[in-house]
Amino acid sequence: MTHPTSHDSSGSAPASLMADAPVIDFDKFKPTRSHLAARQRKDTFMRWLILLAFVVACIPLISLLWTTIVNGVRRLNWDFLSHNMTYVVGGEATGTGGYGGILHAIIGTLEITLGSMVISIPVGIMCSVYLVEYANRSRLSRTVRLLVDVMSGIPSIVAGLFAFSMFSILVGPGTINGFEGSVALSLLMIPTVVKTTEEMLKIVPNDLREASYALGVTKQRTISKIVLRTALPGIVSGAILAIARVIGETAPLLMTAGYIVSTNMNLFSGEMTTLPVYVYQEYSKLRANCPADASASCVTTIPMERAWAAALVLILIVLILNLIGRIVARIFAVKTER
């Protein structure tokens, strides 16, 4: 083996460039036929494994959607969407011929979720702006980052307990209203917004920030017009993910927003029902009673049917939110070659 002797001068004459280089027997490094075949096999294997992962994951997810759709469409009609649960007794049909509905729960879900979005999306985005753009590895930022992770692990039920106690102290004992639910959900939403936004901001190439600074643009405008703008599609899908994180929460809302069968439009006063709470309550009822003298239209299984229908509506609402998010993301999409 030829061992290199140390050699000076980076401005060496061309001829000496390889003079001290070891002699290489490239055949040693050539792939063997079997190795090539093995690589090929591994590639194919991984391709199939990845496809398999996908297929395996599809089975439960399809089953879930299928179950919800099949069970949900049975009671999903206009009457169900346009009425609340007032005057619904046992399995009997109501005065409108329906079996009660979810209007109040849809309104509750939308208002409470909107309330938590209004709180957590600005806070979350600004917090990640702080983390990515302002705090260069300071102690505070490391703490904040860690705490965001910790926050994402707060059990939703603890978030509910926290909001409930906070309102009890600030507003009055036993206070329950929709906004209290929004506060509880914000606690769950903020970390998701922060983390996804942070990832998205980190991916924005530094080149772009430099280009903007070099044009004499202030940091604030660079961040809001270049960095956030470039990351916008990612931020939108992060926000959707965050909404997804909370729109299906049940436990904290039972504590904070309560439960009511009639429609309450006021986010800031009175109990409010949301769709997941509704689903859970109807599931808990399981069966309605039909007394011996009940009419033919009495349905004992109506609570479960309502639960599935409400679950389907919940999925549809999420679908629509998703669509809106997609459209927003597409409008603001970053047009690259990719």
Added chain:
Amino acid sequence: MTKPVSGKQVDKVFRAIAYACGILILVVLGAVALFLLFRAWPLIGGDQSAVSETISSFTGGKATNFWAYVGPLLFGTVLVAALALAIAFFVAIGIALFISHYAPKKLAAALSYVVDLLAAIPSVIYGLWGGLVLVPAIYPFWNWVATYLGWIPIFAGPAANPSRTVATVAVVLAIMILPIITSITRDIFLQTPRLQEEAALALGATKWEMVKLAVLPFGKSGVISASMLGLGRALGETMAVLMILSPGLKYSFRLLQASQDQTIAANIAAQYPEANELGVSVLIGTGLVLFVITFLVNFLARKITEKKAVK
């Protein structure tokens, strides 16, 4: 037209808002921790005999001391969440890669959409589906596992029927966190610099080797933080566990048997409605423990990623 001075002021205000939001996280978390401590205080500072009576009433006399109570709950929480993550992790990465690098463009777009949608399916629906559809459907499989793999202690039979077991709950939680991890991981994978991918391919790498050389290293920190998000969700999941698991208060690895373990969050939900003042304190004490555990898990994960990043 804005003068530089006002631009500077806007800059300062913006910076102040960003800092305030960062600090708000500290404040909120501090408030939550303080509140938990405050509400859990009777556990430490209150009448100890009343505390042990309350705990005894929660457990039917199996535990009288807070640590004996929270120990198995903690064990169950970590067990269920870790299993869920273990199941979901590789599948999620597989799907994310499938969408970002393997599937044809159109299919990938459609799949992306479906994954985002699934990430948003409420846990109460997973609970419904898990409890009503999966539990009966998965029993034959668990029975098969218990029969043929029963010699592995964790699969020791007989498999409970209905399968309201840790194994089933872990599967449901895995399905729940799968879209979350997939969604984030996919976004990161899609951001892999084309230059890196091309560098690998030009060296004669196969597609999988390209993924290993360029995509996975690039996405690593994102994958880890996505997993932490999923783990956090699994640790704190209430409704799905509550609606599916047959709980027990043991330190048990018997995944296929019923009434073995319970999670902290589900336990709070199960006990809270009927708990009195002191009972709520005890439950909040368990919540505090969960809080600390999440803290530790995240702390460790952070240390691990940091070490890798330095290298």
Added chain:
Amino acid sequence: ACGDNIPAGTAATANADGLSGNFAGAGASSQQSATEAWIAGFTASNTKAKISYNPSGSGAGVTTFLTGATAWAASDKALSDSEVEQSKDVCASGTAFDVPVYIAPIAVVFNLNGVSDAGKHVNMDAATIAKIFDGKITKWNDPSIQEQNPDITLPDTAITVVHRSDKSGTTQNFVEYLKAAAPDDWTYDLSENWPNEVGQGAKGTSGVISTISQADGTIGYADFSQVGELGTVSVKVGDEYVDISTQAASNAIADSTIDENVTGDNRVVVDVNHTTTADNAYPIVMVSYDIVCPVYQDSATTEFARDWLTYVVSTAGQSVASSATGSAPLPNNIVDRINESIAAMG
């Protein structure tokens, strides 16, 4: 309001009458369906009143009530002495009192191929039930069961016990029965939590019922109204085996006494006689209470509470609940006592 269903056949009640205002109650989940029926019935004649009920659980309901945030609480348990004491802070005068409003038979439910699906009941005495739920009897064809059921051939199926996993008044009442009727075979302390590790736990009545439906050989206990197609156990009372029915439950309560030693005024607390030998009396019964103040800080609430209780225990109220949930109507002797308490309000 927006989206309300028109109350059945009462378009005439559009003329606004009765009470008005927002009133909230919270408490026992077992009362949810009954209370929703009562709210529907009550608001049909008090169209300006908006009443909400949060089935947050008995304990939470009482706690909330004691903060003054709700007009009434519903609970599967009578108040404790300290809770009565605490109520002084929220009631304008006097102390809160509880009255029974809802009597629900608890069925011992099972799912056994060839038996329950054939619509057959299985006979058991209290000791057998206690042993099964304590894991001492593990097969359906155990001689002690078979002896009591000469007409049925029981299969050699393993018994899977299903119990509540959450804290529950249903559990409390069920184990009270076991402890009273089979003290030798049920030695656990009374508790709202299931005391042993036999079988499987499930959340809520709905969880118990769906778990039982999912496998052969299961047995559990649940609110009668939720039983559906599952089989029920006929319980030995005296020398007879009594099928579960609302009437039989009512008979058991009628044979029970009212606890006269409770502290606090106006309270009507039923001491359920689990060892009754009365004719056609079904001894596993849960009694659920409404808790109110005699006088509230605000007179509208006082008026509401009085009207509410009056309606709930009235024949109309009890029959609405009965048809909505299959609960047993309150026996007359108890209704009389309750009316005395109501009369003392305001």
Added chain:
Amino acid sequence: MGQRIDVNNLNIYYGSFLAVEDVNINIDANKVTAFIGPSGCGKSTVLRTLDRMHEIVPGAHCTGEVLLEGVNLYAPDVDPVAVRRDVGMVFQRPNPFPTMSIRENVLAGVRLNNKKISKSDADDLVEWALRGANLWNEVKDRLDNPGVGLSGGQQQRLCIARAVAVHPSVLLMDEPCSALDPISTLAVEDLINELKKDYTIVIVTHNMQQAARIADYTAFFNLKAVGQPGHLEYFADTTTMFNNPQNEEAERYVSGRFG
């Protein structure tokens, strides 16, 4: 009018690593000054201190003075944003804003600074800047297409157009032509020649012919050894630098030239 730059005792750090040591240089107004030197000697680093872009890198800082027409850019009361508005910069790698069309990219400096500009003024400015960067004919029909859809060379010329569109008084260019073909290079060089009437120009280049063609003065940076800080080895007017350098290292470096 362009402004002169005087650099005194400049030491430049990345964290604790001293990347460039003790630079003293006087850059004349309305002249083109070229920085040459081997890779890694710190040309880009020095250039970036001239408009306070250096400090954007976390941990990066410098000591010493950079005087722009006598005013120290690093004086405590100087706003780096204002400095960068006066001192434009073009980077080694083209970096058009991916969210913007070609037109918006050119206008970015104006628009992002919140200046109101009428549509016709904007049109004129876009055309002027793109013509200057010899890109107008190639893109005039697709001004609303994304800037990143262009080829590498086109992108770089777009970035030059973007930088000149804000009318800075000094223009810093870090190997602006390294991704350009000769025709575009020629056009940019012509542009530089034209711009120097109004602006002071500093350009980093590897192409010594380019330096010889366009620069009035040339600064040769060097590196004692790898890991050591770079330093300004020799500064002279371009003719001297390439024909009769009074410095042995510089002599060796420029005589290694070819082509």
Added chain:
Amino acid sequence: MGQRIDVNNLNIYYGSFLAVEDVNINIDANKVTAFIGPSGCGKSTVLRTLDRMHEIVPGAHCTGEVLLEGVNLYAPDVDPVAVRRDVGMVFQRPNPFPTMSIRENVLAGVRLNNKKISKSDADDLVEWALRGANLWNEVKDRLDNPGVGLSGGQQQRLCIARAVAVHPSVLLMDEPCSALDPISTLAVEDLINELKKDYTIVIVTHNMQQAARIADYTAFFNLKAVGQPGHLEYFADTTTMFNNPQNEEAERYVSGRFG
């Protein structure tokens, strides 16, 4: 030994956009062929079809034949991975693997081909390749540092080292020197001269002097107008191309040379 490449009737598309039209060219084995032409004319695009890197861009495809020693690279049974193993590539922008050390970067390709390499063989190979790219002296003491910590020029030389380390039979280079200083450029050019003994080399360059210095043959690509497809305008041996081109466009282009 190097292998010859014959391109027949090649049309190259990005989606439905025809980027380059009807290319026919014969690239001799063990020679250096340079591609020159104005920006956007498709030099990089053609180069990338020679090792089937083009098809990586979604929607990108081509028609026609590329024969490597008579074997059509685009025949249905040809594995693009095998093609790329034989045909190495160096890109316009340096792209070391960010998670790898300098050493690992050099060995990246070799490790794919052969898992079991002894440490001493690996050491030799790293030294050989880094010397070839004239980077050895600068990095020999910090081979375990990350590759992205190097300056731009150093990174590019690292990428060249990485490409030659797998010892391909054809080497494609897309403006490999555009980010290099003259000394490094010289070293790379020497390397190219040395490598052509064993390999066929195709190089895209904007620097016509570079083409004149190192290429045996030169292909001039051109563009009728913006938005039109590029095409091969003229192909000749380098002496003819630069001294006596038989094509008016080429004449115009090469005579616009400078420096």
